[in-house]
Amino acid sequence: MLPDALRSRLALARRSLLPCRGCLGPVGEGAEAGLCGRCWGGLLPLPEGRCPRCALVHAEADCPEATAWDCGDALWDYHGGRPPLGALLLPGIKQGEAGWRKALLGRVLRGPLPDWAAEVDCVTAAPSAWPHRLLRGFDLSAEAARLVAGRLDRPFTPLLAKGWLRGRQASRTESQRRRLPKRAIGLRRGAAPRGLILLVDDVWTTGTTLLRCAQALRAGGADEVRVLTLFRAL
Template structure:
C-alpha cells in the first residue's frame, strides 16, 4: 500500500468506482494511481543468475556487452507483468501521468537495492534533453537519482548534459542512435566526477546511452562507474 499521504480520500473513492487503467478489470483493494494491485505486481525483479555487468542472463564466460563499467543492474523487468508494467508506466509518466510517477518513486523508495550500490562516492543520472525537461517540467532519471542518493546517504550531482538537438531515441535506427549519442552526451562544464559514481537511468535498453555517459564520466576523472536502472528491457 502507498503511504497514506500519497492517496487522498478522493483518489480512494475514485479507485473504488473505476476500472484499472492497466488491465481494465475492477481496481479493488490495494489499487494505486488507477492501477490495481495485480498490475502493480508487474514490478518484477530481474531473473536470478543474471550477469553482474549487463544484467542479462547469458550463461558463463565473458560478458559480450561493450560496457564502461563492471557492475550494472536494474530493479525491475521492463516487460514484467501483464500488461507489461514498465512499458505502460514510463511512456505514461513522460506524457504527464503525475500519479504514476509519484507511485513509481514511492516504490523506488522501498525497493531492495544491490549491495554494491551503497559503496559509491556519489550519484548522477543520465540526463534528458533541456527541451524535454522544459516540456515535462520534470526529469524522471534525476528524480530517481536524487531519491537513491538520499537512500544510500551519498551526494547527487547532475554531472552530465544532453544537447538540445538530440531527439527521441525510439524513432532512430541503431546506427543513427550510436552516432548521435556520441555527440549529444557530455560532461557538464565545471563537473568533476571523482571516485566511484553510481549512474542512474529510468530504462536500460541497448545500453548505448549508458555507455556514452559512463565514458564521459570516466574520461572526466571518475575512477569507476556503476550502473543502476529502474527497468531493464530484456
C-alpha cells in the first residue's frame, strides 16, 4: 500500500497530465470535473435583445412562437463555446457524468436569474418519465428547479407527471415532437397549481414539452406560468 500522501500526489499528477475532456487541450487554472476553464467559459448568456417570451432574437415585432407564457428565458446558450458546452454536458450528464452534473448545478446556484423570477409563487419542474429517472437515479430538471426555488426562497413543488409509454423525446424527429400527444404530460394526482408558477427544465429546443407543461398548469388552475431553462438551443 502506498502512503496516503504519495497516493494523493500521484492522483494530482495524473489529473494534470490528462487533457481537457472538452477541447483536449491542457487543463489548468479554472478546471473542474475534467473540463478546462476555457471550456467552462462556454456557458454563455443568450444574446442581448432576445424576445422576452421565446428567448430568441427575431425580426418580427410580435413573437411568432407558440407559447403559453409572457416571460421565458434560459441561463445559457446550448451551443455556446467551442466545443458547444451544453451539447457536450447534457448528454454526458444523462449518461452518468456525476462530476459534470455537480459542476453545472453549482453554476445554477451562482448564475444570474432573470429579474422577473423573484415574482413567482412557487417553482416546479418539467417531468421526466419515471423509468428514466429510475435508471439514471436523478432528475436534472427537478434538481435545478429545487436550487432555483431555494435561491428565490419559494417552495419547490412537483406538479407535473409524464406518461411513461410515450417514448423518448430525444429519439424523435422534430415533426414527431410537434405531434406529441397532449396527454403525454399532465398534472400529478392531487396537484393543485395556484398563482404564478415558475416552470424549470434542462433544455428548451422546440418548446413543445414546455408548452404542454404550461398548458397543463394553466388548465389545472395556475394564474400564470413563466419558463426558465438551463439551456436554450437556438
